[in-house]
Amino acid sequence: MLKEERQRMILNEVALHNRVLLTDLAEQLVVSIDTVRRDVKELDSQQKLRKVHGGAISLGFVSPAAANTNTYALEEKIEIARKAQGLLRDGGVIFIDGGTTCLEFARLLPERLELTCFTVSLPVALQLLNKPRVKVILLGGEVSREAQITSGSQAIRSLSGIRVDFGFIGTGYVDALHGLTEFDWEVVQVKKAIVEASRKVVLLCISEKLNSQHRYRTCDINAINTMVTELPPGHNRLNSFREHQLHIL
Amino acid sequence: MLKEERQRMILNEVALHNRVLLTDLAEQLVVSIDTVRRDVKELDSQQKLRKVHGGAISLGFVSPAAANTNTYALEEKIEIARKAQGLLRDGGVIFIDGGTTCLEFARLLPERLELTCFTVSLPVALQLLNKPRVKVILLGGEVSREAQITSGSQAIRSLSGIRVDFGFIGTGYVDALHGLTEFDWEVVQVKKAIVEASRKVVLLCISEKLNSQHRYRTCDINAINTMVTELPPGHNRLNSFREHQLHIL
DNA sequence: TTTTATACGGCATTTTATTGCAACTTTAAC
DNA sequence: GTTAAAGTTGCAATAAAATGCCGTATAAAA
Numbered sequence: 001m002l003k004e005e006r007q008r009m010i011l012n013e014v015a016l017h018n019r020v021l022l023t024d025l026a027e028q029l030v031v032s033i034d035t036v037r038r039d040v041k042e043l044d045s046q047q048k049l050r051k052v053h054g055g056a057i058s059l060g061f062v063s064p065a066a067a068n069t070n071t072y073a074l075e076e077k078i079e080i081a082r083k084a085q086g087l088l089r090d091g092g093v094i095f096i097d098g099g100t101t102c103l104e105f106a107r108l109l110p111e112r113l114e115l116t117c118f119t120v121s122l123p124v125a126l127q128l129l130n131k132p133r134v135k136v137i138l139l140g141g142e143v144s145r146e147a148q149i150t151s152g153s154q155a156i157r158s159l160s161g162i163r164v165d166f167g168f169i170g171t172g173y174v175d176a177l178h179g180l181t182e183f184d185w186e187v188v189q190v191k192k193a194i195v196e197a198s199r200k201v202v203l204l205c206i207s208e209k210l211n212s213q214h215r216y217r218t219c220d221i222n223a224i225n226t227m228v229t230e231l232p233p234g235h236n237r238l239n240s241f242r243e244h245q246l247h248i249l
Numbered sequence: 250m251l252k253e254e255r256q257r258m259i260l261n262e263v264a265l266h267n268r269v270l271l272t273d274l275a276e277q278l279v280v281s282i283d284t285v286r287r288d289v290k291e292l293d294s295q296q297k298l299r300k301v302h303g304g305a306i307s308l309g310f311v312s313p314a315a316a317n318t319n320t321y322a323l324e325e326k327i328e329i330a331r332k333a334q335g336l337l338r339d340g341g342v343i344f345i346d347g348g349t350t351c352l353e354f355a356r357l358l359p360e361r362l363e364l365t366c367f368t369v370s371l372p373v374a375l376q377l378l379n380k381p382r383v384k385v386i387l388l389g390g391e392v393s394r395e396a397q398i399t400s401g402s403q404a405i406r407s408l409s410g411i412r413v414d415f416g417f418i419g420t421g422y423v424d425a426l427h428g429l430t431e432f433d434w435e436v437v438q439v440k441k442a443i444v445e446a447s448r449k450v451v452l453l454c455i456s457e458k459l460n461s462q463h464r465y466r467t468c469d470i471n472a473i474n475t476m477v478t479e480l481p482p483g484h485n486r487l488n489s490f491r492e493h494q495l496h497i498l
Numbered sequence: 499t500t501t502t503a504t505a506c507g508g509c510a511t512t513t514t515a516t517t518g519c520a521a522c523t524t525t526a527a528c
Numbered sequence: 529g530t531t532a533a534a535g536t537t538g539c540a541a542t543a544a545a546a547t548g549c550c551g552t553a554t555a556a557a558a
Contacts, residue, residue: 003535003536003537019251019253019254021251022514023514031537031538032537032538032539033514033538034515034516034537034538034539035536035537035538037514037515037516038536038537052251052252052253053251053252053513053514053515053545053546054251054252054513054514054545054546055251057251057253057254122371122374122375122387125371125392126371126397128392129392129394129397135391136391136392137389137390137391137392137403138371138387138389138390138391138392138399139389140386140387140388140389140390140399140403140404140407141386141387141389142384142385142386143374143377143378143385143386143387145378145381148375148378150387150389154386154389155389158389252545252546271504272504280547280548281547281548281549282504282548283505283506283547283548283549284546284547284548286504286505286506287546287547302503302504302505302555302556303503303504303505303556
């Protein structure tokens, strides 16, 4: 993994949770704590975060409750959300995954659309409540602290009982060869179930994540029907994906 | 927990209550009183609060963090939460209802407690995620816009499968004669199921709601084991409740 | 005054930081 | 293709910080 890529991930984590522990970062990025420490120190000197004893906190840190107001790569995520909207039809039944990209997708859903939305993400569910014509169904389960999604066997069992037109999912890492991968095993179990429950699977994914991978696999790239990034569909960074019969937006 | 986070929480508490005791902070944050003292001293030297003998008081009164939380009858709700905490034991399995009083109860749960908490409320679930030793289980269902709880047949079915030591519930209206009543029929269905699922039912209720009623009934007053208000247990506004064999805190 | 509760400093333990160093990788020049 | 220089990474030893505990000092309360 490149240093630059790693530092982007660190910033991403900080933006997402407002705070991180160095030990967690080291484990997640599979590097020594020394390396993480050096990275964080560098980012601190670039004024991109604030290093504190044992970890780092976001510059705009206000309160733990505000962890959902995420601004990292916002423009890209908005672009993705706009493209993905084109797939939606009145009366549709969809699933929306957790993660900041999917949250942005939920936030930008057109108010006029009448939809039934399933989700496992608490922030997504709350966001969808702002859409008057959307019926929101949250699947139950143990709530994961990190991801703020319901997970565990209960959530997966609920998922096995449903079938939606479109499943809009995010991923931690994606690669044409290894497919969608994650750092967190629990999260993978949930995402697997989402893929199973969806007639068509739409991957929402900022280009930064392309050609990266991690420990646990959600699904093969062939399981994805449509991939949406902020890049134009013809961009050469998408070449390796275009080979699989995959619709790219 | 990072030192910065802890100090942030201290400032939050101070902003919210204008005055805090070091002993309370130590218990809530699960650190020694020495550490709290050092933190407070540091924050004092940064002019972020004023340290006094045994505690700290806020400098100014307006804080953006406090503005986000619900402030209606806050002091009363805090008093109720503190009283109700006495019922909790390590390893307990409880249910926490939605509503602002229950949310306050969730917010003030001591960090040291190891609990399994079921809930149908999204805000309560998110609040509980801040308690590192609490396992949070959110029951699934259609999400109600106003109450931000999961409801409908799905939620009620999940509830029928569980049995908790204590169910902490709120109510819209309560009256010794008519019991717990609500304006919203859907909400009543969920609350009924909660009462059924709880070995002991604890009603958290500000005195303002006493002796009021509405259209749909959750349960009779006899279904309640313990009632917690901000009033002293002997207060004469509680007379009509004392007649039922009802534990009053 | 006596009693109780809180504050403070010193100390030990644990956790985190820093530094120097060696192994390894990449880059660019020869 | 080889080689040197620069950059990156992990490890180990040492330094610093954070935390809890204890004894004593000081302040509030009875």
